[in-house]
Amino acid sequence: MAHIDLGVDETLFPGITGPMKYRPETGNPLNELAEVLLRRQPHPLTPGERELIAAYVSGLNECTFCCSSHSAFAAAQLPTGMALVDQVRADLDSAPVTPKLRALLRIAAAVQESGRKVTPDLVEAARAEGAVDLEIHDTVLIAAAFCMFNRYVDGLATFAPPDQDAYTGMAARILEQGYGVPD
Template sequence: MAHIDLGLDETRYPGITGPMKYRPETGNPLNELAEVLLRKEPHPLTRGERELIAAYVSGLNECTFCCSSHSAFAAAQLADGMDLVDQVRADLDSAPVSSKLRALLRIAGAVQESGRKVTPDLVEAARAEGAVDLEIHDTVLIAAAFCMYNRYVDGLATFAPPGKDVYAGMATMIVEHGYAIPE
């Protein structure tokens, strides 16, 4: 049960969806930010890669709902699906991702610890692998935003459904319709 009464059925509005529905004045802009960062096209990173950054940071933050949901969202949009997501989360160094994405995920991991952990060496390593300024910018912002989203979800102790099936269903909705507060 959440720390505050959201006035909603938590099983219908799990994780971040409950607080966003509870306070749409803040929820709508947060959803708009997620829509731009994770779905806006054209973008040099695929939607699946951007979702993978969100899942990776959420895993580092141990946010069950956000990690589970964004892992499912990434998996639904990546050719190697959940196997790839699990490999990245388990061992970034040996995961079968491009060297550019690995360098960007390292930047995301640094942001998760502290923005000051993003060093010129990390940025130069990403650039050396072909990352452009927009990819570096958006990686930092996705990581920073997901630190906030994770703390929002966990700070209110919202409900995280067990199992993977519910997250796979959410993934279908996100892939098809994007980030909108459910009715």
């Protein structure tokens, strides 16, 4: 049960959806930010790669709801699905991702610790693997935003479904409708 009464059935509006429904004045802009960062095209990173960054940071932050949901969202958009997400989360160094994505995920991990942990060496390593400024910028912003989203979800102690099938259903809705608070 959440720390505050969100005025919704938490099983119908789990994780971040409950607080966003509780306060749409803040929820709507946060959803728009997620839409731009994770889905808007054209972009040099695929939506699946951007969702993977969100899932990776959420895992590092130990946010069950965000990690589970964005892992499902990434898996639904990546050719090798959840197997790749699980490999990245378990061992980034041996995961079968491009060197560019690995370098960007290292930047995201640095942001998760502290923005000051993003060093010129990390940025140059990403550039050496072909990352452009937009990819570096958005990786930093996705990681920073998900630190906030994770703390929002966990700070209110919102409900995280224990069944992975719930997140698969959420992924189908996100792919079809995008980010927004469901009715």
